Amino acid sequence: MISHFLKKPCKKLLDFILPPQCINCHTPVFQQGGLCAGCWEKIAFISKPFCLFCGFPFNIQIENENICGPCARKTPLFTRARAAIYYNEASKPMILRFKHSDALHIAPLFAEWLYQAGDELFQQAEYLAPIPLHWSRLVYRGYNQAALLSRKLSKKAKIPHLPDLLERTHRTPPQGDLTAKEREKNVSNVLKLNKKYNQLIRDKHILLIDDVFTSGATVRACTKILKKSGAKQVDILTLARVIKPEI
Template sequence: MPLAETFAPVVDLIFPPRCPLCGEGLSAQVGLCATCWSELVIPGEPACALCQRPMGDSVDTGAVCAPCLTEAPRHDGIAAGTLYNAASRRLVLAFKHGQRIALAPMMARLMATKLSFVEPGWLIVPVPLHRWRLWRRGFNQAALLGREIARARGATLAVDMLERRKPTPTLGGLGRKARSRALSGAIAVDRKRAGQIKGARVVLVDDVLTSGATSEACVSALKRAGAERVVVACFARVLDEALPTA
């Protein structure tokens, strides 16, 4: 029996399991209460054949969404555990800014369910933080999620495959051209790992996918270095138009 399971009753006695969102008592420290689970929005089918954006029930299999028709993405698909709403936002904030790193396994499980095609031999590559931000925060949330996904799918974690060579500002509120300028030359494949990426199948991991500018810069760096396939995985994807209406 794993050590964690052996001591689980003692841990639960000292620290009674609670839902990380509402504080409701739980039977085990493994996730959310039923009410909070129901508040998460899980993206489903039908979806865009290129980016997995949820689409209306009337579309045919293999349909492509308007944004992808306008400009085909460089990535090879997006695997989102949830859509970004009030519940997923609270989890992300607790995880990333509230130091609740114990949420990583639960969040990664939701992501891993969308990555059933990933097998041993795939590389799990976290979106990198600049060293100054990593020093201030103390951890890279994408790397923690990536570690759990690698364990779940039997893949290889390549935590230092990408490096952020210069600090970048918060991209929220910036237009597309401004975001592109901010990220120009910021992200690259580590020279020491370049040989490993040629012909590789990669899952690029981040906590939230908003405009896609950062993931696009990462995908471009990986493809330039020779990656065969790059799928973007996130816990929460910002797609307000895909959220259910009240």
């Protein structure tokens, strides 16, 4: 009751001390934690039609054609990958700030976008887990941005969260000019399942969360480990996706 009466004055006081600003460009806005109209306009959300497996967006809808070339040639181990937005000139600076410069105030908005993009995945998932960060990077940054997002999503979707399901044993060597196949090998050599979940994940449906889907090498390596260890299904949900037009 008291909190109800205090809520409005507190919000007004907060708006007075810290006038709401766009979380990306600091233009004044009406509400805390949002984007200004100019920034909203530039964010490109991924929507259907897209590949049923990997979520690759199609420019045009081709009748009965809803699987992309690479997935048609080789069905991915994960069941579905979905992403909320395109990784482009507009979203890149926001995501990099979130990753590297403690711009944690962006997390609630990102989590909301992920929640909407992953709607069908949350309906089936039994556990959520982030793509892991090596502990030395964790010490340096102080947080794993994927774990931060998956924790928020776990609360929203009311699905248990296993932040330490997968572990990185070493730092991943530089990925540089490697091909997707070489990247996958590079990554799978440094990832492992946390032994304490050996039994728990058997026959379970796992939803992996990450910030950016680039070549897909990391999520494929994580999926392989989970499936080998007995997981029934692995889905992938990322905030952004790099779309290379040549695919």
